[in-house]
Amino acid sequence: MDFTLSEDQAAFQDAAQRFAAAELAPHAAEWDRSAHFPVAEMRKAAELGFAGIYVAEDVGGSALTRTDAALIFEALAEGCTSTAAFLSIHNMAAWMIDRFGDTDQRQTWLPDLTSMAKIASYCLTEPGSGSDAAALTTKAVRDGDDYVLNGAKAFISGAGVSDVYVTMVRTGGAGPKGVSCLIVPKDTLGLSFGPPERKMGWNSQPTAQVILENARVPVANRVGAEGEGFKIAMAGLDGGRINIAACSLGTATSALKAALAYMGERKAFGQKLGQFQALQFKAADMATQLEAARLMTYRAARSLDARSPDATLHCAMAKRFATDAGFDICNDALQIHGGYGYLNDFPLERHVRDVRVHQILEGTNEIMRVIIARKLLGDLAAAS
Amino acid sequence: MKVLVPVKRVIDYNVKVRVKPDGSGVETQNVKMSMNPFDEISVEEAVRMKEAGVVDEVIAVSIGPQQAQETIRTALAMGADRGILVKTDDNLEPLAVAKCLKALADKEEPGMLIVGKQAIDDDSNQTGQMTAALLGWAQATFASVIKVDGDHAQVTREVDGGLETIKVKLPVVVTSDLRLNEPRYASLPNIMKAKKKPIDVTSPEELGVDPAPRLQVLNVAEPPKRAGGTKVEDVAQLVDKLMNEAKVI
Numbered sequence: 001m002d003f004t005l006s007e008d009q010a011a012f013q014d015a016a017q018r019f020a021a022a023e024l025a026p027h028a029a030e031w032d033r034s035a036h037f038p039v040a041e042m043r044k045a046a047e048l049g050f051a052g053i054y055v056a057e058d059v060g061g062s063a064l065t066r067t068d069a070a071l072i073f074e075a076l077a078e079g080c081t082s083t084a085a086f087l088s089i090h091n092m093a094a095w096m097i098d099r100f101g102d103t104d105q106r107q108t109w110l111p112d113l114t115s116m117a118k119i120a121s122y123c124l125t126e127p128g129s130g131s132d133a134a135a136l137t138t139k140a141v142r143d144g145d146d147y148v149l150n151g152a153k154a155f156i157s158g159a160g161v162s163d164v165y166v167t168m169v170r171t172g173g174a175g176p177k178g179v180s181c182l183i184v185p186k187d188t189l190g191l192s193f194g195p196p197e198r199k200m201g202w203n204s205q206p207t208a209q210v211i212l213e214n215a216r217v218p219v220a221n222r223v224g225a226e227g228e229g230f231k232i233a234m235a236g237l238d239g240g241r242i243n244i245a246a247c248s249l250g251t252a253t254s255a256l257k258a259a260l261a262y263m264g265e266r267k268a269f270g271q272k273l274g275q276f277q278a279l280q281f282k283a284a285d286m287a288t289q290l291e292a293a294r295l296m297t298y299r300a301a302r303s304l305d306a307r308s309p310d311a312t313l314h315c316a317m318a319k320r321f322a323t324d325a326g327f328d329i330c331n332d333a334l335q336i337h338g339g340y341g342y343l344n345d346f347p348l349e350r351h352v353r354d355v356r357v358h359q360i361l362e363g364t365n366e367i368m369r370v371i372i373a374r375k376l377l378g379d380l381a382a383a384s
Numbered sequence: 385m386k387v388l389v390p391v392k393r394v395i396d397y398n399v400k401v402r403v404k405p406d407g408s409g410v411e412t413q414n415v416k417m418s419m420n421p422f423d424e425i426s427v428e429e430a431v432r433m434k435e436a437g438v439v440d441e442v443i444a445v446s447i448g449p450q451q452a453q454e455t456i457r458t459a460l461a462m463g464a465d466r467g468i469l470v471k472t473d474d475n476l477e478p479l480a481v482a483k484c485l486k487a488l489a490d491k492e493e494p495g496m497l498i499v500g501k502q503a504i505d506d507d508s509n510q511t512g513q514m515t516a517a518l519l520g521w522a523q524a525t526f527a528s529v530i531k532v533d534g535d536h537a538q539v540t541r542e543v544d545g546g547l548e549t550i551k552v553k554l555p556v557v558v559t560s561d562l563r564l565n566e567p568r569y570a571s572l573p574n575i576m577k578a579k580k581k582p583i584d585v586t587s588p589e590e591l592g593v594d595p596a597p598r599l600q601v602l603n604v605a606e607p608p609k610r611a612g613g614t615k616v617e618d619v620a621q622l623v624d625k626l627m628n629e630a631k632v633i
Contacts (some may be wrong), residue, residue: 007454011461011575014418019569049572062572072572 020079052114077250190215201353248326422500
């Protein structure tokens, strides 16, 4: 086992850390306050290859591994959690087209997505189906060379701004086998958006419903065969879980650094906070949790890169652990800052608000436990 | 025209530097190292000159241990064409560095050397000037603008009184100042491409340079801690303190 980064990985991480420190971190608080979607900065990120990290090179991708991507998202989230998380969604949508799309679809969509000339959103969740994604009801009925779409998608990051919506729809009967994946362009007639959601965090990206009313999408925009949509959605989620775990790592790193710096400055009862054992122990636990979360996330990414049969299990475990640890670390860092931690002038409350959703999306942490338990008990059943 | 750009591996500018307990130097074990920021500016300038069609080839040189190759890779990822590692585990002083650069310049015959005005570790600000003297070339230090025009270059220098523009004959040694440009970030695809670019390895000995130091470091110490201020009661006390304690009036 080797726990050191390769020279390349160190270079990718360094590039992402520098970018995050210079282009994201100085603006993160303002973007949060004004709910600004930093398209210009994301396009700069795309110039560096961050918009198609694991997309093939022939369409402008960087063709790196999931492990490389985890290092990059971790570094970006240290600058701005919400923007890093949106980039991860864009990357996932682009990857789906790259991995499951045909030659025409790849050439049509991906060069614009890897440069972020066009921005992509991913539409799986519906108002009535979240964790139970296979119950989705957005209908796509074939009519000649088109599908006619009716339904709604909920909590869609980038909705209203994104140019491309990679959307899971029902083309067949009930259950996972009736789901297909369609690329829905923003200018599709019958596509509209709900009002912007007011959220706890992730404010640098717009979130809204995507509404489809007799929206016509060419059959040529279907990614994969009819009925393959759910498989594509699930394949995307393994990587998505690593990315979101990595975003939690980055934010927690930032929160821990802030807490340690504060403990070295702030005095109470005649000594620095860092001299109180209670806070020393808290900081030690935070750093230990963070390290454990980091190792699990990298391990899961390695499993996915190696196409290990345990990849889904490892991704679920890492997502559950890293996003829980990330929230706890940010919350503890806020606590160490006392009243200042609660103020918007300090980054801690933003960190807490931003990472909270990581425990919910890409499969809630309860669903992660379902996946883990199913795998354990399934293995048990197979052995008996 | 070729441009030779020396790139030094130094402690990263974000790292809080710690002095070794025995006072023999600063701690470099387990410390993040990166390219000297002024050298990054030099690489950026050379790459821009190449993109503008003024320069054909950009060669990045680093003098240091095996790990200095990573610094060369960074330069290659930014757009330099090839690298030369002058491998040594000794800590070379500016004169020895200048002699290595002279030997390389004699061999490569570049039209310009763009050298960072100083390295942020020892802040010597000597290498560029010494190299120009050894080569017998013109020198244009503290550059904030470089324009190449035929066999001359016009360089705007940052001097105490403002800006000074001089015309120098090529070949020339230019040292880059902070405002020359804003270096680009290396992109992921370019980091990958940099791996395929060649890096030649040589040594001070192969270049005929004696790396032995001319200077002896007696002691390295932390700067004195800033003492807290005090409040004075009135002007008389202030004047008294300025005269008798600070001894400034």
